[in-house]
Amino acid sequence: MGNDNTLMWAGSYTADRNGNGKGIAALSADDQGHLTSAGLAVASNSPSFLALHPTLPVVYAVAEEGKTVRAYRRTGEAELEAFGEPWPAGDATCHVAADPQGRFIVATCWGDGQVILYELDHDGAITSRTSAAAAVDPHFTAPTDGERPSRAHSSLMLPDGRVMTTDLGHDLVRVWKYAPAEGLQPDHEVVLPKGSGPRHMARHHSGSVFVDTEYSVEVAIVRMEPDGTYELTAVVPASINKPFDGDSGAEIALSPDGRFAYVGVRGSNRICVLKVTHDGTGLEPLADVPCGGDWPRHHLVREGWLYVANEGSDDVVSFRLDPATGLPDGPVGRVETGSPSMLVAAR
Template identity: 70%
Template sequence: MAELVWTGSYTADSNGNGKGIGALSLGADGHVASLGLATAADSPSFLAIHPELPVVYAVEEHAQTVRAYRPSGASGLDPLGGTWPAGPAACHVAVDPQGRFLVVACWGDGQVVLYELDHDGGITSRHSAAPAVDPYGAGPGGEARPSRAHASLMLPDGRIMTTDLGHDLLRVWRYVPGEGLVADHQVVLPKGSGPRHLTRHSSGTVFVVTEYSIEVATVRPSPDGTFELAAIGPATAEGAFDGDSAAEIGLSPDGRHAYVGVRGSNRICVLRVTEDGTRLEPLADVPSGGNWPRHHLVRAGWLHVAHERSNDVVTFRLHPETGLPEGPISRVETGSPTALLAAGHLDGS
C-alpha cells in the first residue's frame, strides 16, 4: 500500500523553486511519484503532523509565521485558521505527542515559541520562551555570538529539548499550560560545534548532529533526569571536507543505524548504534544522489533524501543487515525540497 508524504520547500521569497507544500506517493516497492502541489505557501520549510488528528503544521520561514492545515481530497491541504506570527527565519516545528501544543524554533533570532492547540488541532495562543545566554560569553573584542534556535524534540516524560546552533546549547524545558515553556536545565556542547537536529533512541539516548563540526553528540539522562553529554564523535567515516555542513539525523526503525546528511560533499553517512544505544560508530559514507541533502526520511527498508538544490527526492534501498544504502533506485523532481513528512497511507489510514 502506498504511503503519503508531504514535502516542505523553499519558494521564490527564499530564492527557491518550490510552490508550497507538495505531496508524494511512496510505494511498497520503493517507487516514488509526485502527486503535485498540496497547497500553495511561502517557503513552508519544515512540517509536522498532529499525533491524533489529520492536521499538518508548517513554518513559513521568510514570512516568519506558522500555520495549520487539514487534508482536502486525496492529496491536498486547506488552511485551518489563519497564520500566526513566529520569528525571523522560523525553521522548525514539532508537535507534542499529546496534541496540546507545538513548538517553533527560529534561526534568525534564537526564539523558541510555544503555541497551544484546541481539540480540533487549531492554534489558540502564543508564548515566547526565555532567550538563550551564550555559555561561552562574548569574544575577545566583546562581540556576541547570535542565538540560533534550530529544532525541538519531544521527550517521553513531557519535557522538550531544543537546540541552539549559535550558542552550542541544548535546552530542556517544561510545559506549563497558559504560560508556555519554563527552563528546566541545559547541556553545553563544545564551542563552535553548532547543534542542529536531534533524534531519540529507544534506549533513552539523544543523538544530536552538529552542523559546523560535522559530529554527533551523545546525550544521556542521569538518574535525576538531567541530561549530560556522554560523548561526541565524527559523523563521517571519511572525515569532513571544506564547505561541508551537516543537516539531518535519522534512525532506522529498529534503532540499529543512524543516518546523517552532509551538504557540500553531498553524502549520507551511516553510523552503527552500539547494542546498548549509548554510542555511534561511523560505518560508511555514500553519495546522496543529488545536491544539498537537506533532509531525509528513513523507513523500513528505504531511505528517501530531499535535495534542496537539485530539486529532487532520491530513494535508496537499505541493506537489511549492514544498513547501507543501495542504489539510488528512484528519483522524483520537486522544487527545492526542504523537509519530508510521512502522513500515513493514501487511503487515509
C-alpha cells in the first residue's frame, strides 16, 4: 500500500443478516480514486457500524444481529483482532460513536430504542455498560392511534461534551449530559415533524446540526440557542426532486469546508447534493447524482473524494468532488466487497 493511499475499514452485513460480507473489510484508495481490496481485516458477524477510538488503534463495532458491541485492536497495516469480550447491547444495534476524549462510546439500537453508554479504560477497552432513559413519543395522543416503537438510530458528540441522539421511531432528537459512572442523563429534546424519521447527523462548523430523515427524505436543521438548548429552525427537502415510492434517506456527510452536504437515498439510488447557505443556517438542494450502484447505505467524504458503500450491489465506488461546485464526478473507481454498510478512514 502506497504512502499516499487512504485505508478504509468497511462494515458489512454477513450471513446472519442475509448479507454477503464476511466481517470488517479493509479497502485502499489511491490519490486517483482507484479502489482495491486490502483483505478481510477481521471476521465478525454483521459489524454494520464502526467507530474509531480518537487516539488509540482501536475500532469499535456493533454486531447488529448478535446484539453486542465489541472492541478490535489494529495489529498490522490492515488487520484487526478482537480486544476483550463482546458486550451486550440491544435489538438491532445499528450505530456506534466514540467520545472525542476517549472516555466512552455510545451505541444506539433500532430494534428496541435503547441508547447505551460504554465506558472505556486507558487502553480503549470497554469496562462498563449503562442504558439511558427510554424515549417517550411526543406525538402520541390517544391509545386508539396505536403506539409507535422507539428506534434509536445514531449519536453525535457535541463540542461541549454533551451527546445528541436520534430516535427514528419517535421523531426525536435527544440531548444528553455525560455523568461518569452513571452514563447519559437527559438534558432536553427536540421534536421533529411526525413521520419524518430522523436518522443520521452531521455537525456544521457554524454550530448547526443537520439531521437527515429516513422516511420523509429531508434534512432538519437544529441550532443551539443562547441558553444551550437546541431548536428546530428549518426542514428542507434533501433532493431537487420529490422522493420516489420506496425511497429512504441513509447517510449525511459534509464537505470539509462546510459548503456542501451529501445525503444518500436508497431506492432511487441517488446522492443528493445540497449547498450550505446563510453561514450554516440554511440548506438548498443543488443536484442529484446516481450513486453508482444499488442501495447506498453509507458514504464517506474525504480529501476531495466521495466514497459510496452500495450495500445492494456489493461494492464501494469513488467519485471525484469538484472543489468549486461540490458535485461528484464518476464513478472513478470501484471495488467489490460483500454487503458494505459503513465506511470509515483508518488512522
